[in-house]
Amino acid sequence: xxxxxxxxxxxxxxxxxxxxxxxxxxxxxxxxxxxxxxxxxxxxxxxxxxxxxxxxxxxxxxxxxxxxxxxxxxxxxxxxxxxxxxxxxxxxxxxxxxxxxxxxxxxxxxxxxxxxxxxxxxxxxxxxxxxxxxxxxxxxxxxxxxxxxxxxxxxxxxxxxxxxxxxxxxxxxxxxxxxxxxxxxxxxxxxxxxxxxxxxxxxxxxxxxxxxxxxxxxxxxxxxxxxxxxxxxxxxxxxxxxxxxxxxxxxxxxxxxxxxxxxxxxxxxxxxxxxxxxxxxxxxxxxxxxxxxxxxxxxxxxxxxxxxxxxxxxxxxxxxxxxxxxxxxxxxxxx
Ligand code: SAM
Ligand code: DTB
Ligand code: SF4
Numbered sequence: 001x002x003x004x005x006x007x008x009x010x011x012x013x014x015x016x017x018x019x020x021x022x023x024x025x026x027x028x029x030x031x032x033x034x035x036x037x038x039x040x041x042x043x044x045x046x047x048x049x050x051x052x053x054x055x056x057x058x059x060x061x062x063x064x065x066x067x068x069x070x071x072x073x074x075x076x077x078x079x080x081x082x083x084x085x086x087x088x089x090x091x092x093x094x095x096x097x098x099x100x101x102x103x104x105x106x107x108x109x110x111x112x113x114x115x116x117x118x119x120x121x122x123x124x125x126x127x128x129x130x131x132x133x134x135x136x137x138x139x140x141x142x143x144x145x146x147x148x149x150x151x152x153x154x155x156x157x158x159x160x161x162x163x164x165x166x167x168x169x170x171x172x173x174x175x176x177x178x179x180x181x182x183x184x185x186x187x188x189x190x191x192x193x194x195x196x197x198x199x200x201x202x203x204x205x206x207x208x209x210x211x212x213x214x215x216x217x218x219x220x221x222x223x224x225x226x227x228x229x230x231x232x233x234x235x236x237x238x239x240x241x242x243x244x245x246x247x248x249x250x251x252x253x254x255x256x257x258x259x260x261x262x263x264x265x266x267x268x269x270x271x272x273x274x275x276x277x278x279x280x281x282x283x284x285x286x287x288x289x290x291x292x293x294x295x296x297x298x299x300x301x302x303x304x305x306x307x308x309x310x311x312x313x314x315x316x317x318x319x320x321x322x323x324x325x326x327x328x329x330x331x332x333x334x335x
Pocket of ligand 1: 079122123174212248
């Protein structure tokens with residue numbers, strides 16, 4: 001490997017100061033682009049080396065999703081099947097918040113299928129205070145099954161955040177979605193800063209942060225680098241970093257966007273792994289249209305987690321037996 005093909009001490013140094021002495025929080029965009037530009041084999045080698053410092057390379061964590069309140073969302077996220085603003089409509093039927101018993105029963109099934117974390121998502125700008133008792137009961141019910149809990153409900157007030165923390169919520173998912181520069185092309189109803197404020201609130205309450213984004217929305221490599229820069233330069237790296245490949249949903253403004261080259265997706269996973277060495281990097285939406293070989297490359301690039309179960313929130317995901325067969329072929333086991 002040539003000297004120019006490495007970034008010194010990738011992802012791990014003492015530059016983070018006293019916040020997190022063994023991870024970096026001072027990434028410059030040029031440095032990140034240098035990683036993206038590496039010959040693929042050099043990039044994968046570096047990512048796999050970093051991966052092995054902190055993770056078992058043959059274990060993959062399984063998180064399962066449920067949509068506890070679907071559709072009719074007032075936000076205008078261009079990728080989303082659940083935004084009511086998409087004029088053509090995505091054919092989705094909006095639902096009310098699910099009953100606690102149904103959510104807990106579904107979580108029990110997910111656990112029996114092998115999932116260790118249950119992620120409950122609602123198509124809201126923010127929860128209403130009148131829904132908090134139900135949400136708290138969901139967290140408690142799923143925790144009582146012995147599963148980790150995650151919720152993604154949009155923005156939160158301080159009070160709502162502490163209610164979820166007191167209920168025992170383990171993770172809160174709130175994605176930055178893309179770079180600050182590209183963000184305005186994708187969402188106009190919620191600002192980038194509001195997203196960062198929500199992440200700070202969740203962190204301050206002591207809930208683990210799950211934050212990542214989507215690639216394949218027509219953004220440039222600079223934007224993928226910019227998104228990872230935002231995430232890695234937070235005062236603490238998110239414990240979970242979901243990297244979603246856009247699921248192009250008919251009826252959304254992004255339905256005909258040009259597909260991202262799969263190798264660029266692998267590069268994004270690898271760079272995320274190098275920049276956030278200890279985090280769980282999740283190979284998230286988009287697996288339904290990925291080959292087994294591409295998914296295997298993502299695991300080699302440092303993906304340590306997947307969304308498991310035949311449904312994401314509103315779109316399909318590979319069936320459990322298909323994933324388990326792939327794990328068997330690759331010698332992977334569920335964590
Ligand atoms: N409504 C809440 C919010 O946006 O904060 C939570 C649910 S939202 C569906 C969670 C995340 O899923 C989004 O931020 C986005 O990153 C991802 N997502 C949504 N639709 C997607 C799609 N069609 N393809 C890939 N990822 C998607
Ligand atoms: C995340 O980053 N991806 C998940 C989860 N967090 C909430 C959602 C993916 C949604 C894919 C499109 C759908 O099924 O509606
Ligand atoms: Fe609403 Fe979340 Fe979809 Fe945006 S991503 S439209 S906030 S459900």
